[in-house]
Amino acid sequence: MGEKYYKYVIVGGGVAAGYAAREFANLGLQPGELAIISKEAVAPYERPALSKAYLFPEGAARLPGFHVCVGSGGERLLPEWYTKKGIDLILGTEVVKADVASKTLTTAYGAVYKYGTTLVATGSTFIKLSDFGVPDADAHGIYYLREIKEADALVQAIKTKKDAVAVVVGGGYIGLELAAVLVLNKLKVTMVYPGPWCMPRLFTTHIASFYEGYYKAKGVTIVKGTVASGFETDQHGHVKLVKLKDGRELPADIVVVGVGARPVLAPFKGQLAEEKGGFKVDGFFKTNVPDVYAVGDVATFPLKLYSDTRRVEHVDHSRKSAIHAVQKCHSWFLPRICPLSYLWLHYYVETQRGWLSWLAWHPKFLWSQAIKAAEAGNSIPEYDYLPYFYSRSFDLSWQFYGDNVGEDVVFGRDNTTTQPKFGAYWIKDGKIVGAFLEGGTPEENKALAKLAKEQPTAPSKETLLAEGLNFALMT
Numbered sequence: 001m002g003e004k005y006y007k008y009v010i011v012g013g014g015v016a017a018g019y020a021a022r023e024f025a026n027l028g029l030q031p032g033e034l035a036i037i038s039k040e041a042v043a044p045y046e047r048p049a050l051s052k053a054y055l056f057p058e059g060a061a062r063l064p065g066f067h068v069c070v071g072s073g074g075e076r077l078l079p080e081w082y083t084k085k086g087i088d089l090i091l092g093t094e095v096v097k098a099d100v101a102s103k104t105l106t107t108a109y110g111a112v113y114k115y116g117t118t119l120v121a122t123g124s125t126f127i128k129l130s131d132f133g134v135p136d137a138d139a140h141g142i143y144y145l146r147e148i149k150e151a152d153a154l155v156q157a158i159k160t161k162k163d164a165v166a167v168v169v170g171g172g173y174i175g176l177e178l179a180a181v182l183v184l185n186k187l188k189v190t191m192v193y194p195g196p197w198c199m200p201r202l203f204t205t206h207i208a209s210f211y212e213g214y215y216k217a218k219g220v221t222i223v224k225g226t227v228a229s230g231f232e233t234d235q236h237g238h239v240k241l242v243k244l245k246d247g248r249e250l251p252a253d254i255v256v257v258g259v260g261a262r263p264v265l266a267p268f269k270g271q272l273a274e275e276k277g278g279f280k281v282d283g284f285f286k287t288n289v290p291d292v293y294a295v296g297d298v299a300t301f302p303l304k305l306y307s308d309t310r311r312v313e314h315v316d317h318s319r320k321s322a323i324h325a326v327q328k329c330h331s332w333f334l335p336r337i338c339p340l341s342y343l344w345l346h347y348y349v350e351t352q353r354g355w356l357s358w359l360a361w362h363p364k365f366l367w368s369q370a371i372k373a374a375e376a377g378n379s380i381p382e383y384d385y386l387p388y389f390y391s392r393s394f395d396l397s398w399q400f401y402g403d404n405v406g407e408d409v410v411f412g413r414d415n416t417t418t419q420p421k422f423g424a425y426w427i428k429d430g431k432i433v434g435a436f437l438e439g440g441t442p443e444e445n446k447a448l449a450k451l452a453k454e455q456p457t458a459p460s461k462e463t464l465l466a467e468g469l470n471f472a473l474m475t
C-alpha cells in the first residue's frame with residue numbers, strides 16, 4: 001500500500017476536529033491539503049447531544065441534525081461540506097501508530113499517511129469498571145457512552161426493554177444526565193456513587209443536595225457511599241443484578257456506567273511530552289515535537305488566568321483550543337496581508353532553495369514568526385481560557401465559569417419554586433474566582449462569565465449572600 005501525503009492531518013474526528021477543519025477552511029485551504037482520520041464512521045458532531053436529546057423518548061436528535069458547528073450557533077458542516085472544501089474525511093479508520101520522527105501515521109488497515117503538520121484530537125475514552133477489577137463488568141446490558149455507536153446501543157436497549165429497571169453507576173456528568181433521560185423514558189432508575197454527594201468535582205454539598213432532592217422528586221433512588229463490586233447475569237449472560245460493595249444488591253435490566261474518562265494518547269504515547277495525564281502543549285497548542293499540535297481533551301495547556309496548567313474535558317475548550325491551534329499553525333499572516341508577495345516568495349523559495357531564502361521566507365518560518373510575534377505581544381495572543389462547564393437535565397440547566405477553589409457562598413437556594421434559580425460564588429485570596437448559576441438567562445450567565453474573568457475583590461460573605469445574583473449583574 002502506498003503512502004499519501006497531506007499538508008495537515010487531524011487525528012481524531014470529534015468536536016475539536018470539526019472546529020479545526022472549519023478554521024482551516026476559513027483561513028484559506030487548497031483542496032487536498034487537509035485530511036481528518038477518525039475512528040468514528042460519521043463526520044464530526046456535537047458530542048454533548050449523545051447524553052441529552054439523542055436519548056429523548058420523543059423528538060430525539062439524530063444526525064445530520066447535530067454535526068458541528070451547530071452547538072455554538074455556527075454553520076452545520078455536513079459531509080458534503082468537507083467534499084466541497086477538498087478535505088478528505090477518512091472515516092471508520094483508527095490510527096494505530098504514529099511516528100513523529102518520520103511524520104508518518106499508520107492505520108488499522110495498514111494505510112500510511114505522511115503529514116506536514118498534525119493535530120492530535122483523539123479526545124477521551126470511558127473508564128470501564130473492569131479497569132477497577134470489577135468481575136462480569138462486560139456482561140450484556142451494561143452500557144458506557146462516548147460515541148454514537150454506544151448511544152445507538154443504549155437507544156435500542158431502552159426501546160426493547162420498556163418499563164425496565166435501570167441502575168446508573170457514577171454520580172458525575174454522565175450519571176446525572178443519563179439518570180434523567182432514563183426517567184424520561186419511563187425506566188425505574190437507581191443511581192449509585194461512592195462519594196457523599198453527586199458531582200464532587202464541581203458541586204459543593206449545598207449545591208449537590210438541591211440536585212439530589214430534585215432527582216428524588218422525579219423518582220430516582222439514590223444510593224451513596226458505595227460502589228458496584230460485581231454483577232449477576234442470567235443464562236444468556238445478560239445482567240440481572242448489581243452487587244454493591246456494602247453487600248446490597250440492586251435488580252437491573254439495564255446498567256449505565258459513567259465512572260470517568262481518560263484521554264486517548266495511544267498512537268503518540270512515548271513520543272510527546274506529557275503532563276497531568278495529557279500531552280503538554282504551549283499557549284498555541286504546540287507539543288514539544290515540531291509540527292505536532294494537541295487540542296481538546298488530550299491537551300494539558302497553560303491556563304494563563306491561574307498561572308497553572310490544566311487538562312479540560314469539556315466541549316467549550318475543545319472548540320476554542322482547536323480554533324486557536326489552527327490560527328497558529330497555519331501560515332496565514334503573509335498570504336492575508338499581501339497575497340502577491342506571498343506567491344512570489346513561495347515561488348522563489350521553491351525554485352532557489354537557498355539557505356537565506358529558506359530561513360527568511362519558508363512558510364514554516366512564518367509560523368514561528370507568527371508565534372514569536374504573539375509572544376512579543378503583537379496581534380496573535382496566547383490562549384487565554386476562562387473555564388466554562390454546563391449541564392442540562394430534566395428542566396434544569398446550570399452554567400459554571402472560572403475555578404471552584406476556596407470558600408464558597410451559595411445564594412438564592414429555594415426548593416419551593418418550580419423554576420429554581422440559585423447560584424454560588426467561590427472566593428480565593430479575597431477575590432471571586434468562580435461562579436455557578438442554575439436557571440440563568442443568557443444575560444445573567446454572561447454576567448457570571450465576566451465576573452469570573454475579572455475576579456473582583458469579594459465583599460463580605462453577608463453582602464454576597466444578600467446581593468446574590470445582583471452582585472454579578474452590577475459588577
Ligand code: FDA
Pocket residue numbers: 011012013014015016017037038039040047048049050051093094095096121122123124145146147264267295296297298312313314315316318388389390391392
Ligand atoms: P472527542 O471525543 O469529541 O473526539 C475524539 C475523536 O477521536 C473521536 O471521534 C474518536 O473516535 C477519535 N479517535 C480516538 N482515537 C483515535 C485514533 N487512534 N484514530 C482515529 N480516531 C481516533 N462537555 C460539555 O462541556 N458539556 C456537555 O454537555 C457535554 N456532554 C457530553 C456528553 C457525552 C456523552 C460525552 C462523552 C462528553 C460530553 N462532554 C460535554 C465532553 C465533550 O464532548 C468533550 O470534552 C469533547 O467532545 C472533546 O472533544 P475532542 O475533539 O477532544 O474529543
Ligand code: NAD
Pocket residue numbers: 051124132169170171172173174175177192193194195198199200201226227228257258259260261313314315389390391392
Ligand atoms: P465524571 O468524572 O464526571 O464522574 C465520574 C463519577 O463516577 C464520579 O461521581 C465518581 O465519584 C464516580 N465513580 C468513580 N469511581 C466509581 C466507582 N467505582 N463506582 C461508582 N462510581 C464511581 O465522569 P463521567 O460522568 O463518566 O463523564 C465522562 C466524561 O464525559 C468526562 O470527561 C466528562 O467531562 C464528559 N461529560 C461532560 C458532560 C458535561 O460537561 N455536561 C456531560 C457528559 C459527559
